[in-house]
Amino acid sequence: xxxxxxxIIPVAFSLFSCQVALGVERFPPPDFESGHQLPQTTYxxxxxxxxxxxxxxxxxxALSLSSYLVLRRRSRREIFALMLFSLLYFGFWRKxxxxxxxxxxxxxxxxxxxxxxxxxxVVLFFLLPLVFTLFFGRTFCAAVCPLGAIQDLVVLKPTAxxxxxxxxxxxLAYLYLGAAVLLAATGSxxxxxxxxxxxxxxxxxxxxxxxIIGACLLVIGVFVGRPYCRFLxxxxxxxxxxxxxxxxRVTITPDECINCRLCEDSCPFGAIRxxxxxxxxxxxxxxxxxxxxxxxxxxxxALSGALATRTASGWLSRAHPTVRLADRxxxxxxxKVADTTDASLAFRGSGKPIEELYTDASNIQAxxxxxxxxxxxxxxxxxxxxxxKHSIRWHRTGYEADRASCLACGRCFDYCPREQVRLKKIKExxxxxx
Amino acid sequence: xxxxxxxITRRNFVKGGIRGGFLAGLGGLVGALIGKTxxxxxxxxxxxxxxxxxxxxxxxxxLEESAVKCVHAYAVCGYCDLCTGYLMPEAKELDTGxxxxxxxxxAIKRTFVEDPYYEYTIDESLCNGCGKCVKGxxxxxxxxxxxxxxxxxxxxxNECSIAAACPSGAYKRISIDEPYLPKKVGRA
Ligand code: SF4
Ligand code: SF4
Ligand code: SF4
Ligand code: SF4
Ligand code: SF4
Numbered sequence: 001x002x003x004x005x006x007x008i009i010p011v012a013f014s015l016f017s018c019q020v021a022l023g024v025e026r027f028p029p030p031d032f033e034s035g036h037q038l039p040q041t042t043y044x045x046x047x048x049x050x051x052x053x054x055x056x057x058x059x060x061x062a063l064s065l066s067s068y069l070v071l072r073r074r075s076r077r078e079i080f081a082l083m084l085f086s087l088l089y090f091g092f093w094r095k096x097x098x099x100x101x102x103x104x105x106x107x108x109x110x111x112x113x114x115x116x117x118x119x120x121x122v123v124l125f126f127l128l129p130l131v132f133t134l135f136f137g138r139t140f141c142a143a144v145c146p147l148g149a150i151q152d153l154v155v156l157k158p159t160a161x162x163x164x165x166x167x168x169x170x171x172l173a174y175l176y177l178g179a180a181v182l183l184a185a186t187g188s189x190x191x192x193x194x195x196x197x198x199x200x201x202x203x204x205x206x207x208x209x210x211x212i213i214g215a216c217l218l219v220i221g222v223f224v225g226r227p228y229c230r231f232l233x234x235x236x237x238x239x240x241x242x243x244x245x246x247x248x249r250v251t252i253t254p255d256e257c258i259n260c261r262l263c264e265d266s267c268p269f270g271a272i273r274x275x276x277x278x279x280x281x282x283x284x285x286x287x288x289x290x291x292x293x294x295x296x297x298x299x300x301x302a303l304s305g306a307l308a309t310r311t312a313s314g315w316l317s318r319a320h321p322t323v324r325l326a327d328r329x330x331x332x333x334x335x336k337v338a339d340t341t342d343a344s345l346a347f348r349g350s351g352k353p354i355e356e357l358y359t360d361a362s363n364i365q366a367x368x369x370x371x372x373x374x375x376x377x378x379x380x381x382x383x384x385x386x387x388x389k390h391s392i393r394w395h396r397t398g399y400e401a402d403r404a405s406c407l408a409c410g411r412c413f414d415y416c417p418r419e420q421v422r423l424k425k426i427k428e429x430x431x432x433x434x
Numbered sequence: 435x436x437x438x439x440x441x442i443t444r445r446n447f448v449k450g451g452i453r454g455g456f457l458a459g460l461g462g463l464v465g466a467l468i469g470k471t472x473x474x475x476x477x478x479x480x481x482x483x484x485x486x487x488x489x490x491x492x493x494x495x496x497l498e499e500s501a502v503k504c505v506h507a508y509a510v511c512g513y514c515d516l517c518t519g520y521l522m523p524e525a526k527e528l529d530t531g532x533x534x535x536x537x538x539x540x541a542i543k544r545t546f547v548e549d550p551y552y553e554y555t556i557d558e559s560l561c562n563g564c565g566k567c568v569k570g571x572x573x574x575x576x577x578x579x580x581x582x583x584x585x586x587x588x589x590x591x592n593e594c595s596i597a598a599a600c601p602s603g604a605y606k607r608i609s610i611d612e613p614y615l616p617k618k619v620g621r622a
Contacts, residue, residue: 040507041616043614044586045586045613104590107463111466120473122475123455123471129461134453134456193593203496205496247453279604321603341601342602343601
C-alpha cells in the first residue's frame with residue numbers, strides 16, 4: 001500500500017494542476033486489521049442558540065423599563081443605570097450583534113430576495129423599538145441601544161451645533177439609510193454592520209479602519225453629544241419620524257412651562273426648542289414668497305437628486321461581489337491585466353460560463369441603477385421638505401423637547417424648577433406617610 | 435383659548451391617525467414576512483465543496499483568533515503515509531521535521547496506526563484556519579481536511595466579515611439546528 005501511494009502521488013501531481021478538485025476518493029479509506037476505531041469529528045453546537053429568546057425578553061424588559069423611567073419616574077440617574085446595563089448586556093456581553101439598527105437590513109433582504117428567510121428573532125429586534133417609539137418616544141435611544149449608550153458615556157463638554165449645520169449633517173443619516181437599503185435589497189452587502197463604529201469596542205477586536213472611525217467618533221463625542229446618533233444612525237432616522245406622532249412624549253417640565261429658560265442649554269443634543277414670538281408682518285410675507293419658490297423648486301431638487309445618485313450608482317454597485325467579479329474577469333479576458341485573483345480563479349474553477357456571469361452582473365447593476373434613481377428622488381424631495389420646514393414658523397408657548405430629536409436621556413428634567421417642586425412634594429408625601 | 439384647545443385636539447387626532455397608519459404598516463410588514471420568517475436563527479458556514487482554501491479565513495474574521503478551523507472527516511481520509519495535507523509537496527525526505535510540515539503552526543498530529551496507515555488529527559487550539567493543509571489534501575488526497583466555522587467560537591455576526599471577503603462565495607447562512615456542512619463519505 002505504501003508503494004501504491006508513492007506511485008500514485010507523482011501521477012496525481014501531473015494530472016491535477018494547481019486547481020482544487022474535491023470529493024475525489026483517490027485512496028480508498030482503509031480497513032484496519034488491528035480493529036482501529038475512527039475518531040469522531042466533534043461539532044460543537046452554536047452558542048447563539050441559548051440566547052435567542054433571552055435576548056428578545058431582555059430587549060422587551062429594557063424597553064418597558066426605559067419608557068417607565070423616562071415618562072413616569074423622570075429620573076436621570078435610573079435611566080443612566082439602565083443604560084449602563086444595556087451597554088454591558090447588549091454591547092459587551094452579547095457583542096453588539098444582532099442589534100435593531102442592523103436588523104432592518106435583514107428585513108429588506110428578505111423582502112427582495114425570495115431565498116432568504118429572516119429569523120423571527122431578528123424581526124422582533126427590528127420591530128419592538130419601533131412600536132415602543134410610536135407610544136413612548138425614543139426611549140430605545142435613551143437607555144437600550146448599546147451604540148447610543150457608549151456615546152452617552154463620553155458626553156463631557158457638549159457644545160451647541162448651529163441649527164442649520166445640525167440639519168444639514170443629518171442628511172448623512174438619510175444617505176446612509178438609503179444606501180444601506182439599496183445594498184441590502186440587492187444582496188450586495190450589509191454596510192450598517194460592516195461599518196458599525198462601536199462593535200469593535202464591544203468585541204475588543206476587529207477591522208482596524210473601523211476601530212479608528214469608532215475612536216474618532218468617541219473623541220468627537222466628547223464635544224458634540226452622540227454624533228453617530230444625530231448625524232449617521234440610519235435607524236434613528238426611522239425613529240425620528242415615528243417619535244413625531246408618539247402617543248406620549250418626553251416633556252421637560254412635569255406640568256407647565258413657566259418660561260424661566262433655565263433648561264434652555266441643558267440638552268447636549270440640541271433637542272430643546274424655545275417658545276416663539278409672533279413674526280413681524282414683513283418676515284411673514286418674505287417667508288410666504290420663499291415657500292412658494294421652494295414648492296415650485298421641489299421637482300428640480302428631485303431631479304438633481306436623481307442625477308447625482310445615478311452617477312454614484314456605478315460606484316455603489318461595486319459593493320456587490322458578482323459585479324466586482326465580472327469587472328475583474330472582463331479585465332482578464334480583454335487582456336488588460338495579466339495576473340489573476342483568487343476570486344477569478346475560483347470562478348474559472350467552478351465551470352460557470354462567463355456569459356452567465358456578465359448577465360448576472362448587468363442584472364444586478366440595472367437593479368442598483370433603478371434603486372438609486374428612486375433613492376435620489378427621495379433625497380432631493382427630502383432636502384426640499386427640510387427647506388420648507390425651515391420657512392414655516394412653528395408656534396410654541398413654552399420650552400419643549402423636540403419630538404424627533406429628543407433622545408429621552410432625561411438630562412433636562414432636573415433643570416426645571418417645576419420638577420424641583422414635584423420632587424419636593426413626593427419627598428414630603430413620603431415623609432408624611434411615615 | 436377655546437380655539438387653541440380645538441387646535442390641539444385636532445392635532446392629536448391627526449397624530450393618532452398617523453400613528454395608527456404606522457402601526458398598521460408595521461403589522462402589514464410582519465404579516466407579509468410571516469410566511470418567510472425562519473423560526474430559528476441562522477449561522478454562517480462554509481460549503482467545503484466551494485471553498486478554495488484561499489487563506490482569507492485566517493485573516494478576515496473579526497476575532498483575533500479566527501473562528502474558522504480545519505476539521506478532519508476521518509471516514510473520508512485515506513490514512514496515507516505520504517499525506518499531501520501534512521507534508522510540503524517538495525519535502526525531500528519522508529520525516530516529520532517541522533521544515534517538512536505544511537501546517538505553519540504545527541497543528542496537525544501524525545500518529546502511526548498500522549502499516550502503512552497514519553492518522554492525522556488537528557489540534558484546534560493551534561490551528562489558525564489558514565487552509566494550507568486543506569489545499570494540499572484537496573489537490574492530491576481525498577479531501578478529508580476541510581474548513582468549518584466553529585460555532586463555539588463564532589460570534590455569528592450579522593454580516594460575517596470573512597463571507598464578505600471570500601473569493602469563492604463559499605459562505606452560506608444555514609439553520610442553527612444543523613450548523614455544519616461536513617464532508618460526506620460519498621464515493622466519487
Ligand atoms: S440614534 Fe441610533 S445609535 Fe443612537 S441610540 Fe438611537 S438607535 Fe441607537
Ligand atoms: S431628555 Fe432633555 S436633555 Fe435629553 S435629549 Fe431630550 S430634550 Fe435633550
Ligand atoms: S475565504 Fe472562502 S475560499 Fe477562502 S478559505 Fe475561507 S471559505 Fe475558503
Ligand atoms: S494548515 Fe492551516 S488550516 Fe490546516 S491545520 Fe494548520 S493552521 Fe489549520
Ligand atoms: S461570523 Fe464573525 S466571528 Fe464568525 S467567522 Fe464570520 S467574522 Fe468570524
